[in-house]
Amino acid sequence: MDNSVFKSGLADFQNAFEVQLARRVPEQSAISQVMRYALLGGGKRLRPFLMVQSAGIFQKETDGLWDCASALECVHVYSLVHDDLPCMDDDDLRRGKPTAHKAYDEAMAVLAGDALLTRAFRLMCQIPAAPERVLHLMARLAEASGEHGMIGGQVLDIKAGDSPQNEASITRLQNLKTGALIKYAVWSGALLAGAGDKDLDALEAYADDLGLIFQITDDILDVTGDAKTVGKAVNKDKNLGKATFVSILGLAGAKERATILADRAKRRLEPFGEKAQILSETVDYVLHRTH
Amino acid sequence: MDNSVFKSGLADFQNAFEVQLARRVPEQSAISQVMRYALLGGGKRLRPFLMVQSAGIFQKETDGLWDCASALECVHVYSLVHDDLPCMDDDDLRRGKPTAHKAYDEAMAVLAGDALLTRAFRLMCQIPAAPERVLHLMARLAEASGEHGMIGGQVLDIKAGDSPQNEASITRLQNLKTGALIKYAVWSGALLAGAGDKDLDALEAYADDLGLIFQITDDILDVTGDAKTVGKAVNKDKNLGKATFVSILGLAGAKERATILADRAKRRLEPFGEKAQILSETVDYVLHRTH
Numbered sequence: 001m002d003n004s005v006f007k008s009g010l011a012d013f014q015n016a017f018e019v020q021l022a023r024r025v026p027e028q029s030a031i032s033q034v035m036r037y038a039l040l041g042g043g044k045r046l047r048p049f050l051m052v053q054s055a056g057i058f059q060k061e062t063d064g065l066w067d068c069a070s071a072l073e074c075v076h077v078y079s080l081v082h083d084d085l086p087c088m089d090d091d092d093l094r095r096g097k098p099t100a101h102k103a104y105d106e107a108m109a110v111l112a113g114d115a116l117l118t119r120a121f122r123l124m125c126q127i128p129a130a131p132e133r134v135l136h137l138m139a140r141l142a143e144a145s146g147e148h149g150m151i152g153g154q155v156l157d158i159k160a161g162d163s164p165q166n167e168a169s170i171t172r173l174q175n176l177k178t179g180a181l182i183k184y185a186v187w188s189g190a191l192l193a194g195a196g197d198k199d200l201d202a203l204e205a206y207a208d209d210l211g212l213i214f215q216i217t218d219d220i221l222d223v224t225g226d227a228k229t230v231g232k233a234v235n236k237d238k239n240l241g242k243a244t245f246v247s248i249l250g251l252a253g254a255k256e257r258a259t260i261l262a263d264r265a266k267r268r269l270e271p272f273g274e275k276a277q278i279l280s281e282t283v284d285y286v287l288h289r290t291h
Numbered sequence: 292m293d294n295s296v297f298k299s300g301l302a303d304f305q306n307a308f309e310v311q312l313a314r315r316v317p318e319q320s321a322i323s324q325v326m327r328y329a330l331l332g333g334g335k336r337l338r339p340f341l342m343v344q345s346a347g348i349f350q351k352e353t354d355g356l357w358d359c360a361s362a363l364e365c366v367h368v369y370s371l372v373h374d375d376l377p378c379m380d381d382d383d384l385r386r387g388k389p390t391a392h393k394a395y396d397e398a399m400a401v402l403a404g405d406a407l408l409t410r411a412f413r414l415m416c417q418i419p420a421a422p423e424r425v426l427h428l429m430a431r432l433a434e435a436s437g438e439h440g441m442i443g444g445q446v447l448d449i450k451a452g453d454s455p456q457n458e459a460s461i462t463r464l465q466n467l468k469t470g471a472l473i474k475y476a477v478w479s480g481a482l483l484a485g486a487g488d489k490d491l492d493a494l495e496a497y498a499d500d501l502g503l504i505f506q507i508t509d510d511i512l513d514v515t516g517d518a519k520t521v522g523k524a525v526n527k528d529k530n531l532g533k534a535t536f537v538s539i540l541g542l543a544g545a546k547e548r549a550t551i552l553a554d555r556a557k558r559r560l561e562p563f564g565e566k567a568q569i570l571s572e573t574v575d576y577v578l579h580r581t582h
């Protein structure tokens with residue numbers, strides 16, 4: 001597949017988003033330096049990209065989209081900063097740079113994560129949409145990132161070593177840990193842009209599949225990638241004896257599973273026709289990503 | 292002063308609040324156990340108490356007050372859980388019990404703190420008031436607890452050893468670290484209950500004084516209290532060589548400063564007459580507290 005047009009579109013988005021994000025987390029204090037270190041200058045920006053593309057199906061311009069996308073990225077990055085801590089995954093490398101607690105120290109990394117999460121909700125409050133809708137977006141962001149969403153998945157991940165895992169349990173874990181925010185990205189963009197329930201349902205089904213593809217390719221990259229390209233340590237799961245889609249399905253089986261999900265994800269977008277072209281190409285991008 | 296009536300009123304409040312809080316953070320998962328461990332069964336509940344008393348000046352019953360008070364307590368407790376971590380203050384004892392990372396482990400303590408902060412914003416979303424007002428309450432909660440409020444104070448505290456401190460710098464640090472949430476408690480209760488700007492200003496001035504009294508007595512207890520009564524380690528600041536109101540003003544000077552602030556705080560309440568009686572007694576309670 002020639003995805004050069006898609007990739008240049010994504011790169012343009014990343015540059016535009018970086019500007020918006022930097023503006024919303026200005027350098028004002030010692031802790032904002034750590035927040036910006038973790039937040040800026042790297043990252044695929046997949047969640048904000050999905051949010052903006054999802055909104056684009058329904059409207060050319062949607063007020064508050066950059067606030068909502070920046071908030072979501074703050075939540076995502078706070079979770080990375082805390083997950084990388086020595087007491088959690090103990091990672092030294094993230095997005096090709098030393099992790100926040102390596103570049104600064106653990107205390108500042110904990111606080112910067114806390115401040116990013118707090119900033120996320122502050123940014124949501126300024127979305128210029130109907131207040132009822134903003135509250136709906138915020139409630140769902142809290143759910144997607146809380147103990148029944150992302151944090152719940154992280155807890156399952158920590159506890160995963162305690163009991164044997166199978167495809168169903170790994171899928172459940174990843175639906176929470178990674179899937180919840182990816183789903184939120186697609187859902188919130190569409191909601192902000194005024195999508196109706198039926199369209200929201202179709203997009204959420206798409207996002208469920210995409211989230212899983214993302215995690216399966218993450219597991220594949222952990223085995224086949226090199227740290228320099230991937231931007232973080234590889235062979236980690238294997239070294240830790242952690243169950244992954246690859247350890248359960250085998251490399252070929254994991255690739256096949258991802259391909260089947262990719263076909264299904266694209267079919268979910270059929271009702272939207274041409275307007276969902278970029279969301280459809282995003283499936284291939286995630287499927288074939290190298291970092 | 293005979294404050295037995297005040298104390299039994301506070302105890303009644305603590306019991307009622309515990310029920311409301313427990314209901315809003317139900318035991319549903321591994322992480323909710325840690326959240327509840329940190330959240331329930333202890334604590335002065337000063338912030339929720341102030342919020343409810345402040346609302347009581349303007350209305351007998353205020354919808355959403357328990358949601359807002361529970362959210363604020365979740366923010367306060369998350370900050371304690373993270374502050375107690377080995378990479379921060381490294382405390383083993385809190386509210387007379389082992390700290391969360393001692394009772395569980397560090398990873399679960401980090402995640403439980405994250406989940407409490409997230410839950411706080413989820414609870415705010417369900418306040419049954421005008422959505423504009425709820426968003427105002429949430430924006431200000433994020434500010435009071437973020438890098439320009441509580442987290443900012445924590446950062447100053449961490450960095451305080453790097454430069455000489457005086458009364459002004461310690462006051463600024465504490466206004467952020469402790470004062471911001473105390474001020475939020477008083478302000479948010481009044482706002483929810485429909486207070487006007489002039490009343491809000493008077494109450495915020497009261498809360499500024501009260502927050503400082505709280506911190507000065509904290510510093511005094513660190514020197515004069517015993518760990519069993521105080522419920523956390525004492526002599527910590529002294530052992531760390533940390534500047535406090537006591538180290539800067541001396542014990543007698545700190546007590547005098549607190550007494551002067553207490554008189555002023557009570558005068559701030561004069562416009563409210565009898566209706567602010569309990570807020571006035573709260574000043575004496577904080578001034579004379581033993582834990």
